[in-house]
Amino acid sequence: MKLGIITYYWPPAGGPGVQRWLKLSKYLAREGVQLYVVTVDAEKATYPLRDEGLLKDVDATIQVFRTGTSEKFGAYKKVTGKKSVPFSGFSGEDANVSVLQKLARFVRGNFFVPDARKGWNSHAFAAASELIKTEDVKHWITTSPPHSTQLVGLKLKKQFGVHWTADFRDPWTDIYYYRKFYPTALTRWYERGLERKVFASCDELISVSPSWSGLYEQKGGLKKGSVHTLTNGFDPEDFSALVPQRPAKFTLLYAGTLAAQYPCGELVAALNSLDFEMNLRVVGSWDGHSRKMLEAVNGHVNLTFEDYVPKAQLNQYLLDCHLMLFLLPNVGSATGHVPGKLFDYLGAGNPILGLGPVEGDASEIIKGTSAGAVFDYKEVTAIAEYIRRMKEQDAPRTDAAKVQVYARDVQAKRLLKEILRN
Secondary structure, X not given: OEEEEEOOOOOOEOOHHHHHHHHHHHHHHHOOOEEEEEEEOOOXXXXXXXXXXXXXXXXXXXXXXXXXXXXXXXXXXXXHOOOOOOOHHHOOOOOOOOHHHHHHHHHHHHHOOOOHHHHHHHHHHHHHHHHHHHHXXXXXXXXXXXXXXXXXXXXXXXXXXXXXXXEEOXXXXXXXXXXXXXXXXXXXXXXXXXXXXXXXXXXXXXXXXXXXXXXHHHHOOOOOOOEEEOOOOEOHHHOOOOOOOOOOOOEEEEEEEEOOOOOHHHHHHHHHOOOOOEEEEEEXXXXXXXXXXXXXOOOXXXXXXXXOOOHHHHHHHHHOOOEEEEEOOOOHHHHHOOOOHHHHHHHHOOOEEEEOOOOOHHHHHHHHOOOEEEEOOOOHHHHHHHHHHHHHOOOOOOOHHHHHHHEHHHHHHHHHHHHOOO
């Protein structure tokens, strides 16, 4: 089988956005699939993060085609005075949003629809078109965000009649921070129209959670039976050669994004009610509000912040703690929010403390694998009791057999059998 993948994020891009198809393609290649990846030239791309170490995960048989791009992030940098591009969810920004930041958000939300990376589309389309003509690649996957990438698939479907699978790692117009771009009524109408065209034209749509699959089906316009749930996962090979080295002091680790909607205050209240020394290690990106909230911990909590680290280093961090913190934003769509870090947590095998919807998809995964416990944001006493119990029990590791359904090699086989079967 020949399969084309159009993805903006590809090594040496770092962060969570690159992991899904980097890892799935690795195991699809081992199943005999001939893969053609269309991505942006890394030296011309606007990545929030880079991780050169991920290049080693690109299977040698995968043909990667890097293109130019015509993005407009220079205007964003001039308006805000920032040297780097923004993170998702506005982590990394100040607690009090300045007038310039608000202006930059408005410009991004209304003048670069669906996003500022749409300048890559013409380059990606040209590369994919050439592969269709020269290599007869008839199956294509577009993955987003950036959601502008889905418009490349829409155009390929219309012009060449390819079999097109649209993969959504996050919702489009329903993402919890969508309104923070201050879209006008006209912008919302136009962007939802683009979304409807993608839904109506794709042959298959992949969602990362059952709740979001249900959301897409409710929005309508999709072909019957075309929506599939394929969660994110973990690569067993990321951990197979690593040895856990827990520190003497009980250590809690949070890896990933923190933004204003995350329940840091409740976590701090639980930690402050405890009476033993511990480490709280935050690795990733955060906004000013979240950092300020966490800095309210009492003196028995040794709090450290560390910017994004390469994936290989983060894998070791996940092994070298007692308890992994999993926080979901306190927003209505959180029931379907199942970020990729949850599955790296599962792969690492230390117990998970989750704060979020107790009936949500992430909670079901944690409970279904006996990997930890999830509490409502306001259950401060119960959260503290769970942390104390994990310390007293020396944080027992989870059963590896129970999480194998989320291993990337298993998922790749399922992808071939159930979704890319046509």
